[in-house]
Amino acid sequence: xxxxxxxxxxxxxxxxxxxxxxxxxxxxxxxxxxxxxxxxxxxxxxxxxxxxxxxxxxxxxxxxxxxxxxxxxxxxxxxxxxxxxxxxxxxxxxxxxxxxxxxxxxxxxxxxxxxxxxxxxxxxxxxxxxxxxxxxxxxxxxxxxxxxxxxxxxxxxxxxxxxxxxxxxxxxxxxxxxxxxxxxxxxxxxxxxxxxxxxxxxxxxxxxxxxxxxxxxxxxxxxxxxxxxxxxxxxxxxxxxxxxxxxxxxxxxxxxxxxxxxxxxxxxxxxxxxxxxxxxxxxxxxxxxxxxxxxxxxxxxxxxxxxxxxxxxxxxxxxxxxxxxxxxxxxxxxxxxxxxxxxxxxxxxxxxxxxxxxxxxxxxxxxxxxxxxxxxxxxxxxxxxxxxxxxxxxxxxxxxxxxxxxxxxxxxxxxxxxxxxxxxxxxxxxxxxxxxxxxxxxxxxxxxxxxxxxxxxxxxxxxxxxxxxxxxxxxxxxxxxxxxxxxxxxx
Numbered sequence: 001x002x003x004x005x006x007x008x009x010x011x012x013x014x015x016x017x018x019x020x021x022x023x024x025x026x027x028x029x030x031x032x033x034x035x036x037x038x039x040x041x042x043x044x045x046x047x048x049x050x051x052x053x054x055x056x057x058x059x060x061x062x063x064x065x066x067x068x069x070x071x072x073x074x075x076x077x078x079x080x081x082x083x084x085x086x087x088x089x090x091x092x093x094x095x096x097x098x099x100x101x102x103x104x105x106x107x108x109x110x111x112x113x114x115x116x117x118x119x120x121x122x123x124x125x126x127x128x129x130x131x132x133x134x135x136x137x138x139x140x141x142x143x144x145x146x147x148x149x150x151x152x153x154x155x156x157x158x159x160x161x162x163x164x165x166x167x168x169x170x171x172x173x174x175x176x177x178x179x180x181x182x183x184x185x186x187x188x189x190x191x192x193x194x195x196x197x198x199x200x201x202x203x204x205x206x207x208x209x210x211x212x213x214x215x216x217x218x219x220x221x222x223x224x225x226x227x228x229x230x231x232x233x234x235x236x237x238x239x240x241x242x243x244x245x246x247x248x249x250x251x252x253x254x255x256x257x258x259x260x261x262x263x264x265x266x267x268x269x270x271x272x273x274x275x276x277x278x279x280x281x282x283x284x285x286x287x288x289x290x291x292x293x294x295x296x297x298x299x300x301x302x303x304x305x306x307x308x309x310x311x312x313x314x315x316x317x318x319x320x321x322x323x324x325x326x327x328x329x330x331x332x333x334x335x336x337x338x339x340x341x342x343x344x345x346x347x348x349x350x351x352x353x354x355x356x357x358x359x360x361x362x363x364x365x366x367x368x369x370x371x372x373x374x375x376x377x378x379x380x381x382x383x384x385x386x387x388x389x390x391x392x393x394x395x396x397x398x399x400x401x402x403x404x405x406x407x408x409x410x411x412x413x414x415x416x417x418x419x420x421x422x423x424x425x426x427x428x429x430x431x432x433x434x435x436x437x438x439x440x441x442x443x444x445x446x447x448x449x450x451x452x453x454x455x456x457x458x459x460x461x462x463x464x465x466x467x468x469x470x471x472x473x474x475x476x477x478x479x480x481x482x483x484x485x486x487x488x489x490x491x
Contacts, residue, residue, distance in 0.1 A: 014222045017485050019188035020261035022313040024487035025415040026076060030112050030182050031482055033069065033098050034060050037163040037175025049177055049202045053473040060470035066098055067442040067466050068420065068478065069111065074449055075414045075456045077110035085450055101155045114182065114213060119158035121217050131212050135161055138204055139173035161209060176205050181476045182483040184253040185210040190261060192226045192289055199250035199271040230279045251276040254306025254480055259313065260380035260490065264290045267307030268297040285357050294372060297351040303405065308479045311369065311409055315417045317383040319373045322404045323395040325350055327368040381490065394431040403428050410477030417461040420478035422468035429463060438462045
């Protein structure tokens with residue numbers, strides 16, 4: 001049974017968009033529940049589609065991701081879930097509460113699924129025609145199949161454009177299984193939206209769908225003049241194919257963090273190019289959106305991918321990070337005499353430069369990641385408490401690298417000091433305990449909420465652990481799986 005057009009069209013209001021930090025209380029977020037496309041990832045295409053392994057979709061949904069949705073709703077929109085969990089999760093319900101196409105979908109305006117937004121958008125015939133044509137051109141779909149898409153209802157079409165599969169179960173183009181990682185489709189920088197330019201072809205359709213949602217959906221139309229896109233350099237088009245990477249514009253949201261209203265962090269990584277970073281800095285300074293941008297050039301390795309896989313913020317003065325790329329890790333590398341005697345030294349060292357409108361093109365350099373993060377805590381966030389660093393795997397060999405691979409450093413802050421992580425990262429959880437945090441499993445916390453023994457307002461300094469056997473195979477944590485639209489001011 002599908003959501004009716006009447007239900008879709010009820011949501012015509014516009015929403016506020018404002019994010020000025022990583023840890024201000026979260027009020028509105030975009031997430032995408034795992035769709036059937038994830039269940040179509042096969043070993044022969046896994047790496048092309050940016051997966052390290054194939055996942056069991058039903059386990060990922062029921063036993064893992066659904067807890068993420070319930071936690072988010074309890075903190076952001078409790079009326080949708082409080083006192084209802086037993087009914088929501090009853091086997092007879094078949095997860096209807098979590099399905100954007102179903103009449104029993106939660107339909108929160110605080111925890112929003114882009115599939116629901118897309119279905120609403122496709123009720124407009126002009127947008128429907130334009131989007132079908134654009135997607136079919138990118139995916140090189142035969143004209144006859146393209147014509148058949150016009151016969152689908154908005155909810156059916158939205159599902160097909162994401163999963164690649166018709167209601168008849170016929171696959172007409174590849175799925176976009178990475179759509180679960182909504183952080184990469186766009187980033188809210190104060191009251192602006194920065195749209196991404198994905199590095200991999202597997203994510204092109206995600207960018208196209210997102211572009212249409214933010215430019216045309218009634219919730220966001222008022223933001224049209226506050227959407228930032230990074231165009232390709234005109235020189236790029238005239239370069240030989242083998243040299244195009246030099247000025248290629250690629251940008252993914254996992255490499256962008258707004259840590260204070262005036263300060264943005266951007267990573268140069270496997271997925272975000274130097275030219276894109278240069279263009280972003282110019283635009284942000286010209287528009288007076290921020291006054292300071294720190295650029296972190298990280299090793300172009302699959303291990304790291306984005307800067308939010310190597311560190312995220314927990315509180316104004318607390319950060320979780322990978323020890324191998326920290327001060328201690330770099331000092332160990334520098335003391336390795338055998339390494340220094342090699343003709344070509346292979347290094348994982350970070351390069352950190354900070355640009356500001358005040359100092360023009362002359363950057364300030366930070367030698368270590370902790371130096372930058374401490375500077376943010378003390379000077380940008382005016383924190384008088386000592387800066388605390390929590391290390392992946394408790395900085396124990398080999399657990400630091402093992403747990404970073406399964407997203408120990410990739411945490412989403414629901415409010416200052418309350419973050420969501422994965423339950424398989426045991427040593428990292430121990431590190432949180434050692435600095436005075438509470439560590440609780442999502443299921444237990446939800447049980448406390450339902451019984452009235454606890455409430456989101458009472459939760460302080462806590463790491464909430466999601467079940468993660470299948471989610472972690474997709475190489476993205478709670479930070480990756482979220483696009484915050486609204487947070488309370490940090491000051």
